[in-house]
Every structure is written in C-alpha cells, then in structure tokens.
Amino acid sequence: MDITTTIEDVANLAGVSIKTVSRVVNMEPNVRPATRERVQDAIRELGYQPNPSARGLASKRSYLVGLFYDDLMAESTYIVNVQRGVLTRCRKEGYELLIHPFNYHQNGINGLAEEITANIIKSRIDGVILTPPLSDLSIAIETLKRLDKPQIRLSPGHHESGSPCVYSDDRIAARLMTEHLIQLGHKRIAFIAGHSGHLAIVHRQTGFIDAMTAAGLNIDNASVSQGSNTFESGVKCAREILSHERAPTAIFASTDEMAAGVMSVAHQLGYSIPGDLSVAGYDNSQIAHQVWPALTTIAQPVNEMAEIATGLLIDQLRGGKKSISQVAMQSELVLRDSTGPAPC
Amino acid sequence: MDITTTIEDVANLAGVSIKTVSRVVNMEPNVRPATRERVQDAIRELGYQPNPSARGLASKRSYLVGLFYDDLMAESTYIVNVQRGVLTRCRKEGYELLIHPFNYHQNGINGLAEEITANIIKSRIDGVILTPPLSDLSIAIETLKRLDKPQIRLSPGHHESGSPCVYSDDRIAARLMTEHLIQLGHKRIAFIAGHSGHLAIVHRQTGFIDAMTAAGLNIDNASVSQGSNTFESGVKCAREILSHERAPTAIFASTDEMAAGVMSVAHQLGYSIPGDLSVAGYDNSQIAHQVWPALTTIAQPVNEMAEIATGLLIDQLRGGKKSISQVAMQSELVLRDSTGPAPC
DNA sequence: GTGAAAGCGCTAACAA
DNA sequence: TTGTTAGCGCTTTCAC
Secondary structure (H helix, E strand, O other): OOOOOOHHHHHHHHOOOHHHHHHHHOOOOOOOHHHHHHHHHHHHHHOOOOOHHHHHHHHOOOOEEEEEEEHHHHHOOHHHHHHHHHHHHHHHHOOEEEEEEEOHHHHOOHHHHHHHHHHHHHHOOOEEEEOOOHHHOHHHHHHHHHOOOOEEEEOOOOOOOOOOEEEEOHHHHHHHHHHHHHHOOOOOEEEEEOOOOOHHHHHHHHHHHHHHHHOOOOOOHHHEEEOOOOHHHHHHHHHHHOOOOOOOOEEEEOOHHHHHHHHHHHHHOOOOOOOOOEEEOOOOOOHHHHOOOOOEEEEOOHHHHHHHHHHHHHHHHOOOOOOOOEEEEOOEEEOOOOOOOOOO | OOOOOOHHHHHHHHOOOHHHHHHHHOOOOOOOHHHHHHHHHHHHHHOOOOOHHHHHHHHOOOOEEEEEEEHHHHHOOHHHHHHHHHHHHHHHHOOEEEEEEEOHHHHOOHHHHHHHHHHHHHHOOOEEEEOOOHHHOHHHHHHHHHOOOOEEEEOOOOOOOOOOEEEEOHHHHHHHHHHHHHHOOOOOEEEEEOOOOOHHHHHHHHHHHHHHHHOOOOOOHHHEEEOOOOHHHHHHHHHHHHHOOOOOOEEEEOOHHHHHHHHHHHHHOOOOOOOOOEEEOOOOOOHHHHOOOOOEEEEOOHHHHHHHHHHHHHHHHOOOOOOOOEEEEOOEEEOOOOOOOOOO
C-alpha cells in the first residue's frame, strides 16, 4: 500500500503493458477475462490507485464535481444532507467533491457569472450540482451552459426547460398538508410564505391555495403572510397573525424554521399547541424534533435526491443515458404532535 | 477568459520562456521587476489559470486539503462553519478543499485507519484538518503521521503533544459561565456533561467544578449528569434532574443542543425561565437563538479558528513557519435571557 | 536573470 | 486482444 505505486509497477507485476492495465482500471472492453483478473490481482497486491493528476492531464477531465450553493442556506442542515448524498455517490463512481458556497447577496448578482466562471476555470471541475435557490437562477444556469459544463439542478422551481434536474412536487405535498388540517376541522388556516426567490417554496403556497379552494374555504389577504424562510421571520409573521381579532386555528408555515418561530410566539402568548392552535411546517429538518410538541411536517428524501442527482450528472459526464434527465421524487406527510382537531 | 489557455500562450504573449511565466505564477525570486510585470499583464489579459492536473503531476502535490470530520457532527451547524472558515483561507492561498465525513461508529474504529489510508492514497490530498472528535483520536493522528501527511487539529482536548493545533480553553470559559450563575445567587447548580469521547467538552466539566469548588459550593453526584451532546440527551437528563426533591435553580449544559432539550422539558413541567430556573448552554449555535427565552451561552470563534488552522496547515505544506504551530483562541460569554437571579 | 530539455503518470490514437 | 508511441501542461534540473 504505497502512494508511489504507478501503472508501470502494476504492468510489470502482471506481465502486461501499461495500456492493458489502463483498460482494466477504466473498465474498457477488449481484455481477455484471464488477463483482466491477473491485472486486478496485481492492483490489489500493490494497493495501486491511479494518480488523479496524471489521469486528469491526459484525459482532460478532473474527476471532480462541484456543489454550488447559497452560503445563506448553510445555516440549515439541508446543505449538509445534500453533501452527504452527493459524496455517497461520488465515492461509488470514483469522483471527488468540491464544495463552493456563493455569497451573491453581498456581492450583487452581477458578480455571480464571473465568480462561477473563475471558479470553473481555476478548479477544472467536470460538472456542477446546483441547489436552490441557485438552481432557479438563470444567470447561473446560462453561465454554465456557456462554459459547456454539464449541470444538474436539485429541487428547481421550474422544470419545464428540459434541463436535467431532480425535484419533488411541493405543490402536491403542500396540498396534502393543508387537506390534513382541513380534515381536522380547521376553517381559518393561515399560511406563511417563504422567500420569493426560492421558487420551489413558492409552489407550496399554490398547493395551499389549491386545497383551500377545493374545500370552499375563504382565503382573504390576511391569511397569507410573507416570511423569508428563517426562524425570525416566522416569529414576526406569527406576532402579526395572532394579533388579529379572529385569529386562525391553524398555521401552516412553508419551512420548519418559520414554524418553530410560530410555536415560540404561540407559547409566549399562552396558546396551547395543538389545543388552541395547530402548527405545521415543511422540510422535516432537525428543528422539527427539537420543538415541543414535535412538529407535523413534510419530509423530502434530500439525501436520496442528492445521490440520484449526482448519478445523473456523472452519467452525463460519461456521455451516456441522456434520456432520463428529469426525476421526480415523492415527499411524505409526517404526522407528529403539533397538529390536532380544531377547537370548538 | 478561456479554459484552454496554457502557460505557453502566456509566454508567447509576454515574449519570455515558459519557465519565466512559471516563476511569476509561483512567486519565485530571480525575475526582473519589469519582466514580472509584463508576464502578469499577459496573464491578466488571457485570464490564464494554471492547470492543476499538470501542476500536480509535475510537482507531486495536489494543492488539495482534506477536511476530516465525524459524520455525526454534521447534525449541527458546527461543521458548516468550519467548512466556511477553511474555504476562505483555501481560496486565498490557491488550495481546494475536499470534505470527508467518517462513519467510524458504524464501521468500528478499526476500519478507521484503513479508511483514512485509502482516502489519502486515492485523493492525493496534501494535508489534513482534523475536527473533534477525530482531533483526539490517536489512531487518526498516528495514521496520518505514518503516511507522512501534514495535519492540523482543530479544538483537540489535549494539546500537550506538541502537534499543531488551534483550540480555545473550554475549561476557563466554562468556569466563567459557572461564576456568572453563582453571581446571580444560584447555589444548587446542575451540570450536564457531554459525550466522553469529545475531550474538549470534558474540559467544560472541569471548569464547572473549578468554579463550584472555588465558591465553596457542594458538588454531590446528583448535580452532574451524563449527556451525549444531543437535544434528546438534554431532554432525558433534565427529566431526571428536575424530578429530584430539591431540584437545582440553574442548569448548565455543556452544549446548546442539550440546553435546548432542558428548556423544552422545563416548559412542559411549567417552570418559568429564568424565573424558576436558569439555563445556560455552550457553543452559541443556531438553536441558541431559536429557543425562548434566548439562551445564555459561550461563543467560540469557530470560523476564525478554522481559517487560522488552514493557514497553519498550508504553511506546513509550503515548508515554512513550523514554529508557531499551536494557537489558543479566546471564547466569550454571551449573556441572553435564559439566565437570571436565583429564586428566593 | 533567463531558458532548454527532460519527465511527472497517465490516456488517446493508432499499429500489430 | 494487446502493445507502442506521442503528448497532456506543468515543474525540476541544469546550463547559460
């Protein structure tokens, strides 16, 4: 197990040429099974691992994929779950991961194209995984296309363009959650919308409206308030919502962080949950277990989605299977203790 | 700005040899200022970025640093902050970051040495940053030494060995926090210890005992309970602590997650915070803002520590400044609303 | 202070 | 099915 073992050492030990070793390593055809096995034995015996630099230089590929995300998103554990899923697949396929948080709120969106370009040229990554809200920023998508870099978008808000992506239908899931509340007898239900730049989250609002309309329930302006995904914005919205004369009996926040903010305010105001007020969230993040009572929410298979997305990206890099480039995943309703029958 | 621009293009444009360009790029001496400037202009004009593969192949370095961490730690936002700090420095110094979460709880600690070795050989990283609890695992440290890989340890529990590390003195900070509680008039103070494999966290307990002893306060067995860093373990400990006849008037948990668990139980049992019970945490993590009332805690400059550690590692890789290899940082007490005067 | 030549370890193109 | 050769874009070594 030596770091200086080269392809030549393996070739010598197996009694073949280096090209044959290369074929075995890269799983190319046209090697006799017996030869292949002999080479594999030599590889195992020497603990040979191909030198990525040499490989990269010769093949003009880096075997590196980039994960591009909004630095602000790193406040939640979402991005860590994505990293985990991406890494799982990368290891299986022999790729390495380079992470790249972007700070385009500070630097202005105009700098984004430049920053992406500079990063691509410097790091030589072969392909890119875009997470929300970058997965909906056309400037990011177009810049990568211009650089001819394969990309896959994770949970984009629009997936009509035909560009490869992995998503779950937030509209349907939000509708399910709303129907759950309606079935519990709630009629005055407030909705807290998420950040408008985060398109997938906007679909959650549409799903809410779908269910309310289908049930013939009233949606006045007051029942939808504008949050920005964070705990603090949930606090702010809840204060406003609960100060109204005929306060709702249920609040559906489009992120768990906001729902946790709502619960905090509700406790302070003396509401019992779910006795006086039901609260629902979305994302099934860490915080959903850490509030009391535990939060009813929607769980997306983030890990799995990231893994699948990475697989699709690597397929692209290998030049195959371009057909199945859009994958839809199912989210599920997680019923916990923060939702209950509407008070009489 | 073209990805195919090579050192030769720059040399041609500047009218020098490729070796001179190489000297400028690598900030080597022995280039006349005027020549240097001409080369730099050419680099700028062409948007030249050296090809990392070619560089790596020729120089036997990868310009990659690895961040090794315990996958379980990724549940908190600690690791994301570390990543941020590491990346900041990497970008400045022209290095890229490879992240590597380890799962040694599942696979058994014996597999760890092998996994590290395999990872190093495959990825060719030049050096490694170890975060807790890996920074205290001698099997990890020794394996890297055997592979002759420079390493830097972040927040280790023991820093006597002389190996490079960046840490903050948890014992002193925990003592400060305990003194704060004592000054508020608390006499019965419970402490919730963290995971015993996480040595830095164990020092927090020592600091607690220092302060209690110095103040002449009684520490019976019941006032220290064993948690495991998580919210759930905080819940469990709090249930036990608060069921005693003479329950404490303050609880100091050695992580914010556990403190949040304590607060959740306290609310359920009808305690008012800080009226009936003061609660203190450690880490100043996200959750400290998301509980009500906001949590008094200790803030470590995680971002900065990670940045400095990365700088020290890169210094090692460049073969200089081996002297300043241990850096101690200051933590600070963050007073919020969860601690108050002891009830009479 | 500058440049020419060799070669890092691999893959691509072609030959056998 | 297997091997030979050239060269990827840089750094290293050594000559000038």
